[in-house]
Amino acid sequence: MPRTLVEYRVFIGSPSGLEEERDSFRKKIDRFNKVHGNPSGVIFSAVGWEDARSSAGRPQELINKDLCTCDYAVFLFHDRWGSPTGSGKSSGTEEEWEVAEQLYEEKRIRNIHLFFKDVDSGRQRDPGPQYQRVKEFKEAIETGRKYLFNSYPHVSDFCNKLEELLAEWKDSHSRNQSDHLSLGPTVPLSSSTTEDLGYRSLRPDYGFWLNEAKQLLMPSNRDAQGVLVFANRAFRAATTESEWASAENLRGIARHQLSDLAGAMESFNAIIGKLLNSTGIDQKRILADALVNKGVTLAALGRHEDRIFVCDDVVTRFGCSTDSALQEQVAIALSNKGSSFSTLGRIDEEIATHTDIVSRFGTSTLPVIREAVARALVNKGIALSEKLKFAEAITVYDDVISRFETNKESGLQKYSSIALLNKANSLERLGLLDDAIDTNDRLICRFFSDPELPLREDVAWALLNKAKILRDLMRFEEAILACNDLINRFRTATEPSLQERVDEAYDLKAALKRQNSIAA
Template sequence: MSETEKRKIRVFIASPGDLVEERRKFRDAITVLNIGFGDGANVEFIPLGWEDTLASTGRRSQGVINQDIDACDVFILTMHRRWGQYAPDAAPYSSYTEEEFHRALERWKKSGSPEIFVFFKRVDAASEADPGVQLSKVIKFRQHLEETRQILYRYFDSPESFLNEVDTHLRAYAKGELPKAEERDDAVVLPIAALEEVEKAKQVALQKTEEARQANDKAEIERLKRDALELQMAKDAAKLAKEGKIEFAREKFTKLVTETTNLRILYLGYEFFHRTGDLNSAFRVLEKWLTLSGAENKTEETAVAFGNLGILYRMRGDLDHAEEIHKKALVINEELDRKDGIAITYSNLGIVYEKRGDLENAEKMYEKALVINEELGRITGMAIVYGNLGIVYEKRGDFQRAEEMYRMALAINEALGRKEYMANQYGNLGNLYATRGDLDLAEEMYKKVLAIDEILGRKESIANAYSNLGIVYKDRGDVKMVEEMYQKAIVLFKEIGSPIEKEVTEWLRELRDGESSSEGDTEA
């Protein structure tokens, strides 16, 4: 190949018939890549799929398709609800899509090529709870990929987010910057308090079952047995999540949240979907929660559901809706004189105002929360407020006072062994040091965040740490590390549906545009 000749990268896409729009987006992504990135990187991506065979032969010839698979450099498989067209002539495979994947996989095992990417479009929890034949095969396939850890896979929510995934992964492939599948660590640790509540409820159910036996109440015995079984299943699902077996945990949680009327189990399911980035399923769990507890009822359960719903809206960048929902929670908590709930809601409202840039109202909310937490001796709540006040002071430029708040919050959380909240304060300190220009200390703090959150599986916090590390490396002029950090952050922000993904994507675009400009500035 001459120096001026572009490197050809042949990219094959395989999918069942329910992803027509995604196949169009695949070709759109390659067109855009070839116009911009391809010129700068001296590469040309060539899209391949059954459409090309149809255009050249007038029919869908699996033999010709297999030739394209044997010649491709990158193989992309994308799936949603369908497993693929029945293939009577493709034994031992049950569909042509499955045959295509395994053909690429066997070639990869022998030669290390093609690079294989697998993308799954998210399916709602209710459908997964009662999947049918086609979706059941897709779920089992996801579990197989997770267990074998040979092939990286990702989730996406829409044709547009699929386009972004194709763009990101093909750029990384062309530059030789892909992560290895075995490096993936998706363990998710659910809140200990929620697990303890589930265990307590299970023990109560077992105790009442014995009482029902003595009373010979067969109907009550059966009901309590079902309750105990559901609670044990929830514990098992949480254990699987902690072990990194997310697909197996998801299978259990989708069934549980669809069938149960137990609010403790729904809370655990909400936390699982929230922490794994499936915000749509998390929303649906809270909708069911509110249906059971009564959205108009002034109960603790309804207030807690509204509080969690407000957090989800904030994560999606819908601050007006978040404020509205948190105020509903506040009204209920005040009517119940539920002091801890009032303090929590003030803190949540403070975060909404801080995100808007309304530091005055944010500080007022945090101060109100702090007073209540001090009255109750609720040191965990005090630690949260100290950290939030630190953010307000930092944004005002009062760095000394901000650091004092962060350190106070960190000390409490270290004493209590609250890893999640320790990570929050390490992140806050990292931001402060970065603003001060102390890049070494900032990097140290962000890496402490990653060390904790990669164990806990907190995707939003991990993504923030990556993007913040990118800023540190940018200030140092380490362009390669900046791009790596931004790409990692973008992938995670996409998974959780965070609006910050667009901001970091823009930073990455500006970085790449800057690189392209500098390449043309070399003196002759």
């Protein structure tokens, strides 16, 4: 049955004298494709000077053009540097190296790896001009600490390391690729071998690169550098304004994650400048994304007043839209605005913003917006508690619980659990200790066996808080039972947050036993 195959091109550069390695390089790639690549749908194609077709122009320029089409580059050196090529460079390999470095700086090539073949001790003592140049280059690589390299004694050692690299590069391909994604032009397979393909180079298009970038944003695949590489390729392949803007937005997200906040701002501002007055729904959606992402970047820069202004812009532009994607961005913008008010200590304005979210979207059935509503209610309760308005906070937490406690979505369960935990704390602050115990019990009963870490942490806190309240009520035996419940539930947990609660339970239990014996 036909399926799709993705090809990555790997360039090999080396001076003369390494013909055995170059031949082994191609054979190893062929072997890897048959055993690992073809079954996984990801193969590699070897590219080198051997593939440069005869045509008008300087031969080295043809090789450089082939290098510019590659996804990875491997460079090999031994005791020779090479001969001048007529371009002013000392060797063809030096020229190839400079092209590869530029491609890497421009994020147009994913990775570069170098190999240095061991040289006998006699040559080390008397290197000669050729090997001296290799030594100086290697020292520069070691000092720069920018590129990975390996030394190897024999061709077989080079092949073993190359296989490891191919496996790493294969695994870096989006592992959780969804079946419904549009991958663009790919190579159809109708057999179990790659020989039938003739290694035709059908390059993926915009849709493929954009989806690759999105896959690497997923938590299971998080790779910001990879996102930037793929987004750059989508950017260059874009043929419409919307395609360009979507790719630029991903570039901005990747730059933000790589702590290049100035670069991220540049990306988001470019989109905003171009799409600000657009009327098409696709352009409006991308504009809303860019505005929200700009706000996130402003907050990372500590510019919360500016973020509030940007969030208000999103609400003003799209607040009345019935488009679900734009409604989601409005909800997110308001949520971010509330967060900035909290950071600035403007609690009343924060509470008003959370109230606005619930008023606008309280009846929405969209998952992203429902989570924004739950988050707004929880944060409103926390803000009210900061103002010592515990009774009002309890009313808000009850609203969260009544809306979302029985919901199975993990994000909504998280907020239900937080609401129960915070409600119990507020009841305790009001002196309603029995009610606080009952609320903690409700949380414990609801989420005791849940495997999600945030919910397990809340259960541990509820058990510990229950034990402390029972201690304050002089109900020592019941408090000890609560400690035992916590210890038995989480003593085998490996997470530090749960281990801390277990340690606290042991300490509290020991203190309770002493107090109980004194009371007796």
